[in-house]
Amino acid sequence: MRSKLTAYEEIVSKVKDGMRIMIGGFLADGSPELLIDAVIESGAKNLTIIGNDTGVPGRGISRLIETDQVDKVIASHVGLNPRTTQRSIEGSLDLELVPQGTLAEQIRCAGAGLGGALTPTGLGTEVAAGKRIIEIQGKDYLVEEALGADLALLKSSISDEFGNSFYDGTCKNFNIVMAYAADLVMVECDQLVDIGEMNPHLVETSGILVDHLIKGAKCE
Amino acid sequence: MSNSISVKDIIAKKAAGELFDGAVVNLGIGLPELVASYIPEDVEVILQSENGILGMTALEGEPAEDHACFNAGGKCVGYKAGSMLFDSLTSFMFIRGGHIDIAILGALQVDQTGSLASHEIPGKFIPGMGGAMDLAAGAKKLIIATSHTQKGKPKLLEKITFPATAVNCVDTIITELCIIDIIDQRFVVREMSADISKEELQELTGAPLVFNF
Numbered sequence: 001m002r003s004k005l006t007a008y009e010e011i012v013s014k015v016k017d018g019m020r021i022m023i024g025g026f027l028a029d030g031s032p033e034l035l036i037d038a039v040i041e042s043g044a045k046n047l048t049i050i051g052n053d054t055g056v057p058g059r060g061i062s063r064l065i066e067t068d069q070v071d072k073v074i075a076s077h078v079g080l081n082p083r084t085t086q087r088s089i090e091g092s093l094d095l096e097l098v099p100q101g102t103l104a105e106q107i108r109c110a111g112a113g114l115g116g117a118l119t120p121t122g123l124g125t126e127v128a129a130g131k132r133i134i135e136i137q138g139k140d141y142l143v144e145e146a147l148g149a150d151l152a153l154l155k156s157s158i159s160d161e162f163g164n165s166f167y168d169g170t171c172k173n174f175n176i177v178m179a180y181a182a183d184l185v186m187v188e189c190d191q192l193v194d195i196g197e198m199n200p201h202l203v204e205t206s207g208i209l210v211d212h213l214i215k216g217a218k219c220e
Numbered sequence: 221m222s223n224s225i226s227v228k229d230i231i232a233k234k235a236a237g238e239l240f241d242g243a244v245v246n247l248g249i250g251l252p253e254l255v256a257s258y259i260p261e262d263v264e265v266i267l268q269s270e271n272g273i274l275g276m277t278a279l280e281g282e283p284a285e286d287h288a289c290f291n292a293g294g295k296c297v298g299y300k301a302g303s304m305l306f307d308s309l310t311s312f313m314f315i316r317g318g319h320i321d322i323a324i325l326g327a328l329q330v331d332q333t334g335s336l337a338s339h340e341i342p343g344k345f346i347p348g349m350g351g352a353m354d355l356a357a358g359a360k361k362l363i364i365a366t367s368h369t370q371k372g373k374p375k376l377l378e379k380i381t382f383p384a385t386a387v388n389c390v391d392t393i394i395t396e397l398c399i400i401d402i403i404d405q406r407f408v409v410r411e412m413s414a415d416i417s418k419e420e421l422q423e424l425t426g427a428p429l430v431f432n433f
Contacts, residue, residue, distance in 0.1 A: 026271040027294035079347025101312030101354035108309055121357040124387035169288030170272040172307040
């Protein structure tokens with residue numbers, strides 16, 4: 001099995017203008033801070049960011065909202081990041097709010113070869129505007145289309161060099177599903193072990209999904 | 221704002237009184253998070269948090285450096301014996317799939333048809349819905365925990381004016397002044413504070429009240 005360990009400079013060089021980038025984490029818990037550094041350092045513009053939220057000021061996705069690299073955000077909750085709300089109201093950021101469970105399912109669909117999901121969530125609200133409603137077994141469902149990305153930035157607690165990864169505590173969140181849904185997948189790990197040292201029972205992301213791996217700040 | 225903390229605690233304590241032994245409960249960000257601190261000792265509930273935990277404890281103060289367990293508001297929590305940790309997909313299988321007994325959420329507005337507005341004041345305040353729309357769609361019972369008024373203006377209305385977070389979903393509303401069940405699209409007051417008269421309560425409410433006592 002090939003090692004996915006990649007130099008920081010190479011990671012930076014992979015980030016391009018106009019990319020749709022998925023970023024794991026939930027309010028910066030389980031956010032890949034070093035990979036976010038790489039996006040900032042790349043200077044790439046006109047980015048679309050897909051994530052549960054936009055972090056909290058100074059941490060997680062928020063650091064990208066504080067630069068002018070992002071044109072659009074697709075997220076479920078931005079209430080703990082005043083800058084996102086402010087930019088949206090000013091008109092300098094296109095903010096698309098999606099129910100959290102719907103966002104997870106849309107990403108799953110993209111990663112699982114499905115066209116979309118049928119959900120009752122959002123019926124009767126603005127979320128349903130312009131979307132198809134299908135009746136199945138007597139109940140109405142919204143059609144929510146698959147949502148993929150060019151690049152996924154994930155944060156693991158433990159990875160082996162092949163990219164097999166485990167996420168501790170509540171840091172699993174969107175990291176697990178996003179690994180399936182982007183053309184290019186990068187993982188930042190807190191702890192790195194050799195291939196063969198990862199207990200297969202604990203692997204939550206297979207290394208076959210991971211293109212690049214980098215050691216985070218917690219690695220020695 | 222010094223007394224707003226105590227108002228929140230009054231509401232949270234009353235909301236905790238709605239929980240039953242063995243219930244699987246999701247608490248929204250903000251005021252509902254406080255409910256975890258007021259659960260009666262003889263009532264054991266299993267708290268789900270949509271960021272990926274079933275069986276979390278009440279808030280635990282400042283995290284240790286390697287702490288990896290938080291609630292959906294980003295606050296440090298622990299987990300009890302018998303807990304499960306999971307990803308966002310699994311989390312919303314619990315939520316949307318009807319496996320949560322009670323969800324307690326906050327509100328900007330709530331109306332007598334059971335519609336809730338909690339995620340946007342157009343042009344002013346855009347926190348987003350987070351998991352609220354999924355919880356409203358999937359939880360067996362939806363309780364709203366909110367202050368009765370906002371700067372003196374009623375939050376309990378005939379019809380919400382802010383964008384709907386969910387329609388026809390709310391079962392019960394808990395404020396510092398009263399507990400209201402929504403029955404046949406009417407606000408039915410189940411209990412109220414002794415410090416206020418029925419007329420005063422009606423004055424502070426934007427829709428007709430029915431008193432069930």
